[in-house]
Amino acid sequence: xxxxxxxxxxxxxxxxxxxxxxxxxxxxxxxxxxxxxxxxxxxxxxxxxxxxxxxxxxxxxxxxxxxxxxxxxxxxxxxxxxxxxxxxxxxxxxxxxxxxxxxxxxxxxxxxxxxxxxxxxxxxxxxxxxxxxxxxxxxxxxxxxxxxxxxxxxxxxxxxxxxxxxxxxxxxxxxxxxxxxxxxxxxxxxxxxxxxxxxxxxxxxxxxxxxxxxxxxxxxxxxxxxxxxxxxxxxxxxxxxxxxxxxx
Amino acid sequence: xxxxxxxxxxxxxxxxxxxxxxxxxxxxxxxxxxxxxxxxxxxxxxxxxxxxxxxxxxxxxxxxxxxxxxxxxxxxxxxxxxxxxxxxxxxxxxxxxxxxxxxxxxxxxxxxxxxxxxxxxxxxxxxxxxxxxxxxxxxxxxxxxxxxxxxxxxxxxxxxxxxxxxxxxxxxxxxxxxxxxxxxxxxxxxxxxxxxxxxxxxxxxxxxxxxxxxxxxxxxxxxxxxxxxxxxxxxxxxxxxxxxxxxx
Numbered sequence: 001x002x003x004x005x006x007x008x009x010x011x012x013x014x015x016x017x018x019x020x021x022x023x024x025x026x027x028x029x030x031x032x033x034x035x036x037x038x039x040x041x042x043x044x045x046x047x048x049x050x051x052x053x054x055x056x057x058x059x060x061x062x063x064x065x066x067x068x069x070x071x072x073x074x075x076x077x078x079x080x081x082x083x084x085x086x087x088x089x090x091x092x093x094x095x096x097x098x099x100x101x102x103x104x105x106x107x108x109x110x111x112x113x114x115x116x117x118x119x120x121x122x123x124x125x126x127x128x129x130x131x132x133x134x135x136x137x138x139x140x141x142x143x144x145x146x147x148x149x150x151x152x153x154x155x156x157x158x159x160x161x162x163x164x165x166x167x168x169x170x171x172x173x174x175x176x177x178x179x180x181x182x183x184x185x186x187x188x189x190x191x192x193x194x195x196x197x198x199x200x201x202x203x204x205x206x207x208x209x210x211x212x213x214x215x216x217x218x219x220x221x222x223x224x225x226x227x228x229x230x231x232x233x234x235x236x237x238x239x240x241x242x243x244x245x246x247x248x
Numbered sequence: 249x250x251x252x253x254x255x256x257x258x259x260x261x262x263x264x265x266x267x268x269x270x271x272x273x274x275x276x277x278x279x280x281x282x283x284x285x286x287x288x289x290x291x292x293x294x295x296x297x298x299x300x301x302x303x304x305x306x307x308x309x310x311x312x313x314x315x316x317x318x319x320x321x322x323x324x325x326x327x328x329x330x331x332x333x334x335x336x337x338x339x340x341x342x343x344x345x346x347x348x349x350x351x352x353x354x355x356x357x358x359x360x361x362x363x364x365x366x367x368x369x370x371x372x373x374x375x376x377x378x379x380x381x382x383x384x385x386x387x388x389x390x391x392x393x394x395x396x397x398x399x400x401x402x403x404x405x406x407x408x409x410x411x412x413x414x415x416x417x418x419x420x421x422x423x424x425x426x427x428x429x430x431x432x433x434x435x436x437x438x439x440x441x442x443x444x445x446x447x448x449x450x451x452x453x454x455x456x457x458x459x460x461x462x463x464x465x466x467x468x469x470x471x472x473x474x475x476x477x478x479x480x481x482x483x484x485x486x487x488x489x490x491x492x493x494x495x496x
Contacts, residue, residue: 034465073468217318217321221317223294224317226305
């Protein structure tokens with residue numbers, strides 16, 4: 001089977017969401033890291049809950065609501081300007097360092113993003129990070145008014161790129177996203193960014209890095225959802241070789 | 249509006265899921281609390297993810313998968329007997345101390361549980377805790393093969409009890425559950441078990457109680473889902489007066 005399209009999750013996969021921590025730490029000294037962890041967890045929770053409740057709102061709304069929850073639950077007072085400055089960072093996330101060269105190495109395939117992000121968020125992010133010229137499409141689930149892992153979200157790949165699931169390689173660092181994409185019928189590579197060994201080490205050190213440890217324990221290891229991705233890689237830079245090897 | 253039926257969430261609302269910590273601490277000294285926190289978060293995550301993925305499995309399966317994830321992510325080796333002993337505690341959870349007297353005070357209304365739990369789990373739990381004789385029904389979402397907060401789950405109340413949503417008071421300590429029940433059209437009382445003041449205090453103390461703090465910051469405060477429950481109470485014992493006050 002030849003891979004005709006390579007499709008990427010955005011947040012946590014091509015873009016480093018931890019790069020928000022600099023802003024949150026600056027705004028709330030001592031709370032920078034726990035804010036980013038809780039914010040991310042609630043952002044995903046709200047996307048799933050709203051999908052199930054049939055009360056979809058754009059990811060930009062969910063992201064703001066999750067940040068509002070986070071600051072309130074931590075008892076952190078803030079003004080509108082601070083809130084806006086943190087939110088704005090979501091439009092200027094750092095690319096993982098190997099993202100651009102990897103995409104350039106794969107330019108003979110169709111390349112796209114499939115993300116929960118709303119079109120305004122994704123278009124700004126792609127433009128600000130210079131990925132506009134290497135991507136064939138930036139696909140937002142917003143068209144379906146439901147978030148991943150609803151199958152309707154993954155169906156957008158074929159609808160937009162006209163490549164059937166069996167000829168698509170989907171990449172995500174989010175275990176649940178990788179599992180759901182596989183369950184849908186896509187070929188899937190999961191980026192394991194925190195190895196079990198690193199996780200075990202974080203536990204030993206948990207007196208000092210507790211919120212990050214809790215987050216890692218919650219969200220970085222392969223999930224138990226009755227399905228496993230096809231490939232496990234550790235960096236985006238491994239992808240060109242992986243895609244070539246799929247050529248039959 | 250007269251309240252004709254009072255319907256309760258089970259886990260965390262009538263039953264104290266933290267009562268598992270004694271067993272997990274005994275099995276894995278030093279990890280008792282973080283296991284219960286991660287386990288609970290993953291249990292709910294998996295119920296939402298499987299609902300969205302259209303890959304429903306009974307809550308007993310999801311609960312085991314979430315525990316397997318938790319122990320693996322923390323690098324904790326275990327044998328089958330230990331795993332089984334922890335799981336078994338879910339059938340023998342402690343009732344909150346004021347649960348039974350509250351239910352007895354409300355016996356002139358229809359009383360029921362509506363829970364994500366599978367029928368085998370719920371029936372054992374209700375029997376083991378002596379609630380059989382005070383409840384009119386123990387309703388599992390299993391009949392719909394989808395978990396809360398899908399509206400189909402809340403629709404079961406009317407289907408089983410024959411009381412319309414406007415005459416039902418639904419009680420949950422889980423903020424997302426309270427919001428979704430309200431969005432569905434039920435009257436809802438949310439039990440705020442951790443006040444903002446207690447949450448703020450936990451943050452100050454977070455060097456020593458970090459996993460619990462993280463959990464509290466994630467799951468105990470009212471959510472931002474665009475809808476709010478009708479009532480906010482702090483203990484089950486407040487319910488008889490609240491129900492009487494609804495009489496028009």
